[in-house]
Amino acid sequence: MNLSLKKILKQLDVLFISEVDSSYKKIENILRLFFKEVLNTNSLINANKIYEKSFPSILIIDINLKESSGLSFVKNLRKKNKSMPIIIITENKETDILIEAIKLNLIDYLLKPVDINKLIHALNLSAKNILNSGEIKTIITNDIIYNYVDKSITILDKKQSLTKNESRLLELFLINKNKFVKNEDIIKQIWSDKEVSSSAFKSLINRLSNKIGKDTISNSFGIGYGIISDKCEL
Numbered sequence: 001m002n003l004s005l006k007k008i009l010k011q012l013d014v015l016f017i018s019e020v021d022s023s024y025k026k027i028e029n030i031l032r033l034f035f036k037e038v039l040n041t042n043s044l045i046n047a048n049k050i051y052e053k054s055f056p057s058i059l060i061i062d063i064n065l066k067e068s069s070g071l072s073f074v075k076n077l078r079k080k081n082k083s084m085p086i087i088i089i090t091e092n093k094e095t096d097i098l099i100e101a102i103k104l105n106l107i108d109y110l111l112k113p114v115d116i117n118k119l120i121h122a123l124n125l126s127a128k129n130i131l132n133s134g135e136i137k138t139i140i141t142n143d144i145i146y147n148y149v150d151k152s153i154t155i156l157d158k159k160q161s162l163t164k165n166e167s168r169l170l171e172l173f174l175i176n177k178n179k180f181v182k183n184e185d186i187i188k189q190i191w192s193d194k195e196v197s198s199s200a201f202k203s204l205i206n207r208l209s210n211k212i213g214k215d216t217i218s219n220s221f222g223i224g225y226g227i228i229s230d231k232c233e234l
Helices: 003-009 024-034 044-054 070-080 095-102 116-132 164-175 183-191 198-212
Strands: 013-017 037-041 058-062 086-090 108-111 137-139 144-147 152-155 158-161 218-220 224-226
Touching: 003 116, 013 024, 013 044, 024 037, 024 116, 037 044, 044 070, 058 070, 058 116, 070 086, 070 095, 086 095, 086 116, 095 108, 108 116, 152 198, 164 183, 164 198, 183 198, 183 224
Parallel strands: 013 037, 013 058, 058 086, 086 108
Antiparallel strands: 137 144, 144 152, 152 158, 218 224
């Protein structure tokens, strides 16, 4: 693996969802070599909680779970996050399952028993995907740079960290650059449809606005918020 790509992975967290079987420990050991942290579970309920809490950069999932099909988890995740690199592991060789999985914009589809060289190749592709999509650093304006890895904003060489919800809100705006995001869609993405007060909603908008510049976030009354700028790049 290219050294720079390995350095990228070493800054990231990976969510690994799998039953504890004969392949589990071998895969986990490889992941611990490449990633900053490995977040692992065999429960899709726990996986959702981990995703909502930690917002990992890459997903590796064995879709043959006892609880239910991991494919449904991936489908739901794709509705929230269209760019996250996803690697699927399965013992199922059925063509219809393969076709269904390919539609989910996967990095790779690995069959059990997992070939470690193929796994490392998939990790390499994941790092390239993150690098090529600009999801390491994003230029918001000429003076404002957002780092997806450590969730920080740099303005005129002055760096400050964002909270979990601040970074999620900013990333939501960047995904929808030059568009207004409806208030209800912001609430759904940040708070997962949980009831939230208008004061908490406005407080989050104001905190992010204060950190990235009050003129950076635009508001369309009755519609929503967004970063509306010809300079906004990804």
